[in-house]
Amino acid sequence: MNNNNFSKITFTINNRRMVKTISSSMLLIDLIRDEIGLKGTKPGCLEGECGACTVLIDGNPVNSCLYLAVNIDGKEVTTVEGLSQGDSLDPVQQALINHGGIQCGFCTPGMVMIIKSFQRECDEKAVKPDREQIKKAIEGNLCRCTGYTKIIEAVESLFP
Amino acid sequence: MKKELRVIGKPTPKLDANIRASGQAVFGHDLVLPNMLHGAILRAAHPSADIISIDTSEAEKLPGVVCVITADDVDVNNISYRRDHPILKKGEVNCIRDEIAAAAADTKAAALKALSLIKVKYRMKQGIFDPFEALKEDAPRINKFYADEENKNIAHAFHYQHGDLEAQKAKSAVMVKNRYILPRVTHCCMETCAITADYSKTEKRLTLYSVTQVPFLYQRDMAHALKMEPSNIRIIQTVIGGGFGSKLDMYPYEPICALLSIKIGRPVQILFSREEEFIASPTRQPMVMDLTTGADKEGRFTFREVNIIKDNGAYTSWGATTPFVMMQTFSSLYQVPACKFDSYAVYTNNVYAGSFRGYGNPQATFALERNIYLMAEELDMDKAEIRLLNANFQGETTGQGLIFSTCGHGEALKYVIDKSGYQSKKGNNGVGRYRRGIGLASMLHVGGGAKIYRSDGCGTTVKFDSFGYLTIITGSTEIGQGSETVLAMIASEELGISLDKIRVINTDTDVKPWDVGVHASRTSFVAGNSLLGAVNKLKEKISPRAAAMLKTTVDDLEYVNGLINSQKTGEAVKIDKVIRDIHFRAPNELCIESYYYEPGSEFQDKKYMGNVSGTYAFAAQAVEVEVDTYTGNVEVLDVYVAQDVGKVLNPLGLAGQIEGGVVMGMGYALIEEMKVDEGRILNPSFHDYKLPTACDIPEIHFYPIETNDPAGPYGAKGVGEAPLIPTPAAIANAVSDALGIKIDELPITPEKVLKAVQSGKSEKIN
Numbered sequence: 001m002n003n004n005n006f007s008k009i010t011f012t013i014n015n016r017r018m019v020k021t022i023s024s025s026m027l028l029i030d031l032i033r034d035e036i037g038l039k040g041t042k043p044g045c046l047e048g049e050c051g052a053c054t055v056l057i058d059g060n061p062v063n064s065c066l067y068l069a070v071n072i073d074g075k076e077v078t079t080v081e082g083l084s085q086g087d088s089l090d091p092v093q094q095a096l097i098n099h100g101g102i103q104c105g106f107c108t109p110g111m112v113m114i115i116k117s118f119q120r121e122c123d124e125k126a127v128k129p130d131r132e133q134i135k136k137a138i139e140g141n142l143c144r145c146t147g148y149t150k151i152i153e154a155v156e157s158l159f160p
Numbered sequence: 161m162k163k164e165l166r167v168i169g170k171p172t173p174k175l176d177a178n179i180r181a182s183g184q185a186v187f188g189h190d191l192v193l194p195n196m197l198h199g200a201i202l203r204a205a206h207p208s209a210d211i212i213s214i215d216t217s218e219a220e221k222l223p224g225v226v227c228v229i230t231a232d233d234v235d236v237n238n239i240s241y242r243r244d245h246p247i248l249k250k251g252e253v254n255c256i257r258d259e260i261a262a263a264a265a266d267t268k269a270a271a272l273k274a275l276s277l278i279k280v281k282y283r284m285k286q287g288i289f290d291p292f293e294a295l296k297e298d299a300p301r302i303n304k305f306y307a308d309e310e311n312k313n314i315a316h317a318f319h320y321q322h323g324d325l326e327a328q329k330a331k332s333a334v335m336v337k338n339r340y341i342l343p344r345v346t347h348c349c350m351e352t353c354a355i356t357a358d359y360s361k362t363e364k365r366l367t368l369y370s371v372t373q374v375p376f377l378y379q380r381d382m383a384h385a386l387k388m389e390p391s392n393i394r395i396i397q398t399v400i401g402g403g404f405g406s407k408l409d410m411y412p413y414e415p416i417c418a419l420l421s422i423k424i425g426r427p428v429q430i431l432f433s434r435e436e437e438f439i440a441s442p443t444r445q446p447m448v449m450d451l452t453t454g455a456d457k458e459g460r461f462t463f464r465e466v467n468i469i470k471d472n473g474a475y476t477s478w479g480a481t482t483p484f485v486m487m488q489t490f491s492s493l494y495q496v497p498a499c500k501f502d503s504y505a506v507y508t509n510n511v512y513a514g515s516f517r518g519y520g521n522p523q524a525t526f527a528l529e530r531n532i533y534l535m536a537e538e539l540d541m542d543k544a545e546i547r548l549l550n551a552n553f554q555g556e557t558t559g560q561g562l563i564f565s566t567c568g569h570g571e572a573l574k575y576v577i578d579k580s581g582y583q584s585k586k587g588n589n590g591v592g593r594y595r596r597g598i599g600l601a602s603m604l605h606v607g608g609g610a611k612i613y614r615s616d617g618c619g620t621t622v623k624f625d626s627f628g629y630l631t632i633i634t635g636s637t638e639i640g641q642g643s644e645t646v647l648a649m650i651a652s653e654e655l656g657i658s659l660d661k662i663r664v665i666n667t668d669t670d671v672k673p674w675d676v677g678v679h680a681s682r683t684s685f686v687a688g689n690s691l692l693g694a695v696n697k698l699k700e701k702i703s704p705r706a707a708a709m710l711k712t713t714v715d716d717l718e719y720v721n722g723l724i725n726s727q728k729t730g731e732a733v734k735i736d737k738v739i740r741d742i743h744f745r746a747p748n749e750l751c752i753e754s755y756y757y758e759p760g761s762e763f764q765d766k767k768y769m770g771n772v773s774g775t776y777a778f779a780a781q782a783v784e785v786e787v788d789t790y791t792g793n794v795e796v797l798d799v800y801v802a803q804d805v806g807k808v809l810n811p812l813g814l815a816g817q818i819e820g821g822v823v824m825g826m827g828y829a830l831i832e833e834m835k836v837d838e839g840r841i842l843n844p845s846f847h848d849y850k851l852p853t854a855c856d857i858p859e860i861h862f863y864p865i866e867t868n869d870p871a872g873p874y875g876a877k878g879v880g881e882a883p884l885i886p887t888p889a890a891i892a893n894a895v896s897d898a899l900g901i902k903i904d905e906l907p908i909t910p911e912k913v914l915k916a917v918q919s920g921k922s923e924k925i926n
Contacts, residue, residue, distance in 0.1 A: 039190035040183020042401075044350050045434040049846035052350060080183035093181035097173045100812040103820065104640030105180025106187060106350035106401030135854040142846065144350050144402050145640050147823030148854040150816055 009073040014082025024070050029053045031069040032079060040080040040109045044142070051141030054110040055079050061117040080109035083116060091158060092116050099154035103145030110141050111151060119158055128159045167653040168874050171812040174645045175659060176638065185399040188354025188371045193427040196356070197226055199420050200271035201413055201430065202261040202278050203440065204253035207839030208287030208509045211251055211260070211280060218277040219263060224270035227424050228278070230261045234419050239385050239410055242315060244306040245475035247385060247412045254302060255474035256839050257440045257511050259412045264420040264428045287509030287839050291471045294506050302507040303474060315472045316505040318483035320768045322491060322559035323498025328463035332454030336534045340527040341905045343833040344446040344471070347516055348851055351401020352432040353441055355414050357421035366418055367394045373407040373637055374677030375669050377613070385415045386422070397667040403639035405515040406442050408679055409477040413440070438844030442514020443834060445479055446471045447523055453531040459539055459546045461496045466527070468503035473512030480505040482520025484612055485605070487768060489524040492558035493604040494550040499559060509839045515679070517821070521605055521885045522828060529601040529889035530903065533896060543586070543600055543893070544577045552604065552778065561769045564776055566867035568804025572780035573602060575802035575863045580782035589898050589924055597898025598784045601889035607806065607877030608774025609682040609759045616682070617758040618690040619673025622651070622698050624751035626743060628722060628736030630657060633665045635675025636687035641880055642813035643683040647691050649810060650873060654695045656719030657735065673754065681878030684809060685774060686759060688873030693755030701751060706738045760871065775869045777877045779803035783890040787898045789925055792914030794895055796826055796858040799887065806869040806877035818862045818883045825887025827852045830907050900924040
């Protein structure tokens with residue numbers, strides 16, 4: 001169903017199939033936070049500069065504040081809430097906790113998602129990234145608390 | 161024999177990190193209440209104008225709009241500690257942030273649409289955007305609410321002096337006079353401002369879900385603003401997405417949100433966009449400092465004379481009191497026999513400044529450490545040696561009356577000089593396009609609270625349940641710095657129970673005991689001591705019963721692994737069994753105790769003399785940079801940090817504070833600046849206001865110095881602000897070392913560096 005302003009879309013979010021009729025101009029972040037109620041994805045700037053709203057679409061990271069929600073039709077969305085496996089956190093989340101990579105935590109969901117996609121990319125290519133590659137991978141995600149060092153150390157720990 | 165510490169000093173991940181990592185933490189932006197409306201604020205279109213009329217009729221007719229308010233609709237008091245700030249502006253606007261009207265609607269979009277339908281007619285006035293212009297006799301009065309007849313545009317002046325200035329000038333072999341210009345930068349908390357107000361018309365009570373750093377002062381200020389009883393206002397702090405001092409004051413958006421909720425009787429939420437955050441949240445004080453310093457021919461410091469003009473903006477915030485801290489640096493960082501300090505916060509039609517991590521100290525330290533560099537050059541003296549010669553020492557009482565009962569200043573300097581290889585690197589700048597430089601700077605900051613309010617204390621209640629789990633109800637606030645974890649570690653250490661059996665409650669003014677707030681690097685020190693007091697009282701209740709059960713004496717007991725042991729007999733009893741025994745056997749009692757800790761510091765007199773903090777933190781940094789002389793770009797390669805932290809409580813949290821502070825200081829030194837033209841912000845976005853990213857960060861080498869201060873919990877001092885304070889000064893000194901150019905201004909942009917190099921001002925290039 002597509003009329004002028006509304007679209008019906010079918011997608012998967014955190015392994016749950018959903019059908020929604022939404023405004024064609026709705027941003028993905030608003031669909032996730034306000035329509036579906038998953039508040040883990042954070043609005044930091046709504047202009048694609050801070051990375052706090054990063055989610056994965058078919059495994060690839062996007063700024064959900066710059067992405068029209070209609071474009072997830074037929075796709076698979078993963079948010080920070082979808083990473084935990086059963087009762088345990090994802091290794092990326094656990095690494096950030098253990099290495100002190102979380103202070104106020106507002107940038108954390110976006111960091112978790114960008115690191116998750118980077119980890120998959122490295123695993124697929126079977127490469128162990130160096131420090132500079134790690135910095136480059138998270139460069140688009142701003143953090144005002146940690147000075148990044150502990151986040152970088154957390155990522156390093158994922159590639160023993 | 162000193163007890164071996166089992167928990168304190170061990171790297172401990174933050175206990176509140178899990179909810180943040182998994183997306184479950186409820187920040188101000190995440191809160192949803194039933195029946196909640198969305199508020200938005202109309203701000204001034206011009207920084208200086210009379211308001212001829214405001215017409216809200218079209219806005220009120222818009223479907224979905226529930227309420228529109230202007231100054232005419234509310235009966236309120238001014239806010240700010242000078243009471244010079246109207247919540248909604250009437251008759252005139254004096255800065256671009258000024259709140260004129262607010263709307264509440266079913267959706268955020270409808271609220272914003274309503275604002276666009278409000279018609280405001282202005283009569284434009286020529287604003288004053290330069291504090292030096294505002295100081296001229298013929299300048300108009302900018303803020304009519306703070307009446308100082310003599311100095312109509314001075315919001316707050318500070319005058320301090322110790323020693324015989326003229327005698328010390330006469331002794332001086334060198335005198336350096338310089339002007340320093342510090343920019344307007346802002347906190348850039350990753351979460352923008354957020355508030356949800358929920359007024360119950362039946363209960364006549366207001367609940368505010370707030371991101372404040374100072375809930376009890378905020379409750380009082382809010383009550384004054386709204387003409388309510390403070391106790392009818394309950395402050396619940398959401399998870400706070402960054403503070404850094406920005407939430408030390410209450411700002412108009414907060415009572416405005418409350419007013420909308422009070423009018424309507426439904427919850428109302430106001431969330432800032434990032435652009436609004438840049439325009440309408442506080443900044444660090446921009447200032448111009450004229451500093452003259454002297455030293456004798458051996459390099460001993462003789463005097464300091466400083467005059468500071470601070471751009472206060474149109475209204476006053478706690479930030480206007482930053483000279484409290486700045487004068488400590490001028491009066492007491494390194495030994496100095498005479499100091500004269502004058503500062504003036506001057507009203508302008510610019511956006512108003514607030515408090516920001518370091519509270520004026522990064523600015524003061526920048527000016528002072530640059531002058532030290534220049535004095536060493538004139539004396540032809542080594543820049544490390546001159547600092548070591550004048551370093552503060554244990555047992556020193558400074559000219560201002562600060563008492564350094566412990567002092568790691570000299571040791572911190574020695575560490576960074578040694579670890580950075582300063583002596584072999586200084587002046588060794590290389591040839592060609594890339595030049596290297598190394599710079600030093602120190603800092604002094606309060607490390608045991610700061611008694612600038614009538615009490616600098618913190619209350620704590622501790623409560624054991626029947627199963628041996630402990631709840632710590634603390635007045636203090638977590639803003640990401642790790643205080644919950646440190647408090648839990650202290651309780652775990654003292655009571656011998658594991659961290660997973662400890663909960664920290666710290667977000668509700670109806671529940672938690674009073675605390676002055678999270679600022680001045682005070683929480684571990686003040687809240688830590690408060691908790692120790694409460695735990696000791698709890699043990700005084702538990703130990704006699706445990707001793708009776710174990711047929712031994714109280715001094716024989718040891719709390720460990722959830723047990724209370726007799727060290728003599730090796731017999732043990734589970735702690736929860738003792739708690740149940742106290743509860744269920746006459747005289748039946750619960751294991752709950754409270755304690756209020758007040759640091760042994762002094763409220764300074766009118767001359768600002770007195771020992772304002774329970775203890776003082778010292779640090780030194782050495783920074784190595786590489787400058788690209790073709791582009792002017794400065795790369796920070798290595799930062800060596802040695803800091804007197806008293807005692808390391810949680811090494812993981814401590815390192816995070818150091819690294820975060822250094823990188824924030826780096827942003828201030830090199831890239832951050834709010835560009836303002838005639839009162840308007842030109843770069844209100846992360847696209848145009850750059851923050852450091854992961855790719856910009858240097859290697860940070862940290863050396864904690866443990867001076868074991870007798871006043872601190874386990875000997876600890878405050879750490880949070882310190883790491884940011886010397887970084888800009890050390891970077892500037894490193895760039896000077898690399899190029900031989902003077903750095904009098906921040907940020908040190910490539911443009912400024914290139915200009916200095918190309919204009920032949922560099923002694924080392926060309």
